[in-house]
Amino acid sequence: MAKQAVMEIRGMNKHFGPTVALKDVDLDFYPGEIRGLVGENGSGKSTVTSIMAGMQKATSGEMKYNGEPWKPLSMAWAQEKGVCMILQEANTVAGCTVAENIFAGRLSEFGKFGVINMKKLNAAAQELLDSFGLGRIKASDQIANYTFEDRKLVEIVRCVTEDTVILVVDETTTALSLDGRQILYKLMHSLADRGRTVVFISHDMDEILEQCTTLTVLRDGNIIGTLDEEELAQAKDEEKREKLVEKIRFMMVGRDIGNAYYREDYDTSHLEEVALEFKDVSVGPIKHFSLQLHKGEILGFGGLSDCGMRLIGRAGFGLERLEGGQVVRGGKVIDSPLKAIRSGIGYVSKNRDTEALILSAPIGYNIALPSYDELSRFSFIDPVKENRMVTNEAGKYAVKCKTVRQNVSTLSGGNKQKVSFAKWTAKDSDVLIMDCPTRGVDIGVKQSMYALIAQMKRDGKAIILISEELSELIGMADKIMIMKDGEVTGEFMRSPDLQETDIIGSMI
């Protein structure tokens, strides 16, 4: 190509112990492009970009940045030189204000003799926030006052400056609601327009096709291929688009996964028996909320990130102190996770790394933890039985690991998510509350998770599915409840005619 690459990667290898994450990867990034990186979990997308951004070191290989050898010492160092990365998980410092977070590492610019001019700091931070269209976030507030989504946006404000040359966005959009995404997209395009480079990692094919100008597909640590602007432009055309998507998916998975993705049936019937009941529940913005979840029913909750749907899930699992009302299952009041689990409720938290999983513990331990009650007989936990159960579960989801004794922290994002799912299927819970269960999970696994959820419905399990992806709700739920400011603003029954556009109105 005639254009000079801003970043050249040559022969890069990365080993995590025995696992090979990257195999002789050659990759170039050019100015002015929004490069999509797609691939299944553990294909090496995050690995290659995080090496570029200075988060970790390659086992071997070379990088050139603007023609010069590039050996980043740390993330902060790389960011100063113009290469920055927005991560999948929250990365803000709790206990500090928004402004302090934005200027973390640069506070001395606002200081004199070691004393920081807070007024100046807050003003500068607020100006930045405003320029990103985030005026509603106040620079002087504690970061803890904001939701996961807003913290993510603050992180973006922190990363991206005038001097940003390459911006890596690693599955950030899964944490963002619609308007948050719009802000990010706008930012990406304005960077590209100014001749900067954006590397965009996502599992959402629609998003990739709409936002990216070029696209690289990875599989098992190899570059499978790169689609140039011309090829990607086909996405604008309805007919060619489908073929293109099929082609990309084939490149990602290496086999044809077909079209059956979500549930195919439109059977919204369920058993009469109530599995979980919310009686006049008030918590936070939610006032007097009542609901019956039946056996064999999939209830979907959607809305913007802070609409209250997340609280419903937490309340159903006994994690919230209710201001009024009760959550009841089989005549028992659920007011603690212990009681919830004893009565057969499982909960997949959205905060995967802090709540749902113990990163520093082995995969097997994580899967077995909720099930030790069942595994122990006269206080004795049979290690053979335990091992059989966890190996079986890990195998069911094809968790990409060498053994189940390996720590969860060694897994890639999507594989971690599989483990947090496996915990509850191992326990055989009758009611499952899932908060964004397929967040950061690749299509192959998504497909099997959806199949599993559909099977659970047939087995008479009751499911609450909380999701930010409307297509997921439309594809899976019997009934979709859309929430806004703690109230249910729309209810939609499952139907082949239901479209995203029908629903969005009640969200905003």
Place this chain on the structure above:
Amino acid sequence: MENTKQVKSMPEWLKKALGFARDHVYDIFSVAGLVLCVIIFSITSNGRLWSSYNVGIVIEQVTMYVIISLGAVFVYAMGYMDVSLGSQMGVYVLLMIMIVNATGSLLLAFLVILAMALACGAFNGAVAVWLRLPSIVTSLFLMFIFGGIQYLLIESTGSNTISTSLDMDFFTETWVMAGAMVLVGAIVFYLFNFTKLGKYTKGIGANELTTSQCGVNTTKWKVIAYMVFGVCVAVGSVFLLARTGSGGRGTGSGYAMDIMLCLILGGMPLSGGTRSKVRCAVIGSVTYVLLSNGLLLSGVEMNLVNLVKAIVFLVVVVLSCRDNSGYYPR
């Protein structure tokens, strides 16, 4: 590129050995430390380390450390520690002497201190949760309380030390000590590896929030863990009394830190979690006792022994408690 070639050309057995070493790096460190102690002190003490008299002393000391640190495994696995241990033991020894001298019944004395140790365990476990304090704070509180009690007890006798009239030679018989270690070790090994107690204490240490969201009543298991520790402290106190036969103002002081050092030398992570192992208590206790004993036998002055211990402590912590990403846990 060069690296990959190296990996490929490596013989299979070497790869396996390296993999094993990587997976067991802490075990290797702790065992290597023990072996190193044995070798160095065998030489520097001119063989006195292995004299039957010294071996007897070592076993006496090891017994107490092993029993108490075995109990402490549960507490450390949760990422907690108990600094009240030393003053608790001081009080227990004094109380036992007083009760034995008054009634002649060692069993009664043991039951009294067992009850107290269990109560302390419940206190460290439950009160800490109710008051929403870290357990180290409640154990500090207990340390001061028991320090006060110890002082009052010894004041009430009017002398600086008291000793027991009872013959406790039974507890210093080698087979009794060895038997006690094996018994406690077996029970702790079972509890820690094959019951919910062990699984949950590790979980609490690794990530308490996740563990409670898996339906674990963390308060209950904290209390149980601390109470198991209490039982071991009570048993350990009996062996301490049997060894010294007397107690005073300073009895027990320093044991809390000694036990911590034992566990760290054995490869126990200070932050707890799933890397915690029962063998840490055994290996570490033996290493620790050999270290103190061997230094003295090699002619190192008493006040220098502490200096050496301090340096060993620092080195071990730096080697063992750093995780791969380079951050110190907690």
